[in-house]
Amino acid sequence: MTSDNQSIETDFDLFLVAPPGLEGVLCAEAREQGFRKAKPVPGGVTCSGDWAEAWRANLVLRGASRVLVRIAAFKVQHLAQLQKKAQALPWTQFLRPGIPIRVDASCRKSKLYHSGAVAERIGKAAAEAAETALSDGAPIRILARLDNDLCTISLDTSGEPLHKRGHKPRVNKAPMRETLAALFLRQCGYKGQEPVIDPMCGSGTFVIEAAEQAAGLAPGRSRDFAFQHMAGFDPNAWNEMRNAVTPSAPPLRFYGYDRDAGAVEMSRSNADSAGVAAWTDFAQQPISDLTPPEGTPPGLVIVNPPYGTRIGEAKKLHPLYHTLGKVLTERFSGWRVGLITTQPSLAKAAALPFTRDGGPIDHGGLKVTLYVTGTLP
Structure with a gap:
């Protein structure tokens, strides 16, 4: 993950999304599969790994709903500061030119409370740096979470939720995921x-x-x-x-x-x-x-x-x-x-x-x- 100095490390913080209440169960699976520093937290499991480990998590974990790679975390209290820090991120290390992106943002207990404005600033910075477009149906999703003025930016490496494995063409009403x-x-x-x-x-x-x-x-x-x-x-x-x-x-x-x-x-x-x-x-x-x-x-x-x-x-x-x-x-x-x-x-x-x-x-x-x-x- 990057911090205020915007450095890029080989390893990232990976976040494995779990149904609330089953974080410990997913953590046990992640540990069995050899994911390093696996720890249950509200909403999922944190662990450490490079991009190949993010791929592997999507491939082998049976209980994870999504796999997120956290690429940045910084304190921010106003939009101009957010825009400046977003522009400084090395987007080209993550995004390809011409591949559309979209940004989803959430704000909680922060001076920046308008999620739409947060998503707009981050999306504009990422799209300009990577020479690509913003689109609601884009294959790449950037997630921004503001909590107590801490902005965490992640990439959704999964796309479609992981319960959609492509093996169940027919379902009944309200199927078990x-x-x-x-x-x-x-x-x-x-x-x-x-x-x-x-x-x-x-x-x-x-x-x-x-x-x-x-x-x-x-x-x-x-x-x-x-x-x-x-x-x-x-x-x-x-x-x-x-x-x-x-x-x-x-x-x-x-x-x-x-x-x-x-x-x-x-x-x-x-x-x-x-x-x-x-x-x-x-x-x-x-x-x-x-x-x-x-x-x-x-x-x-x-x-x-x-x-x-x-x-x-x-x-x-x-x-x-x-x-x-x-x-x-x-x-x-x-x-x-x-x-x-x-x-x-x-x-x-x-x-x-x-x-x-x-x-x-x-x-x-x-x-x-x-x-x-x-x-x-």
Whole structure:
């Protein structure tokens, strides 16, 4: 990161964006993947690395929503000062001539409180230096955050949010984001070495995520990123990095069930798109028919049932949750369970030995909580 002297270092502060409440879970993943100085902070994880590490974070991290590279931080209290400092930044080290840019700004507890004016000054300085244009649909996004008069400037190296991996062409209503599913699997203790069953699989997100992790498939293997449009990007080095992640067929299978035939068909299509169809099985069946697949060792059952978001709807779902809990208690001895829901009363209706793993997490505008069990007796 640069400071008031505007020097450029080989390493930058990388910021891995996480759903609020899951920063520690993402930090554990970042540390496992070898990212240096990984530390959970509100809204994400900070770590240290060069540009290649920013590329690698986009490629391999399953739980990050975005990867930001922080390029500058300085105190500022008026627009003329901001403009001068923005003009002094080495924009040509980051931006390519002719590649449009856009700036998003936020201001909090600062003398500069007009985010539009802040974005305008920084955008003008960057565009003039890099000989490019400002555009709302630009592939490069600059983020400016003013907090207590400290202006932090970052580049979004991801572009599209990282849950858009390009492997799920078909989705149902309010699908679970892949990044959130990966973090929930991690919270359930899943490490890619046991079978996973989702008895209400929807578009197959949990099953596909589990199979990808077991096979060692990089989540970012099939998509493009914003950093590919930035100065200094090396296509050969990037291809070499992607090709270095070598998957292998897991000795396990992963199962998804749904009472809706359309959801089963959707899941199969998505699994095929993700390259994990050979290791996944999807079938149409109700909860009452759920049993462990024959010859399958105990593993993890993870489920994201309906929530009943309107007044009175949740009570109607109690029998569904009760049936789920009864089936799991009677037939899944030795397995663990993870259940995501919005209301404690629904989790209670399952009558399983749940503990809450963390507080409520935002999912599509709703606050959901993961409830987990130990090994069922």
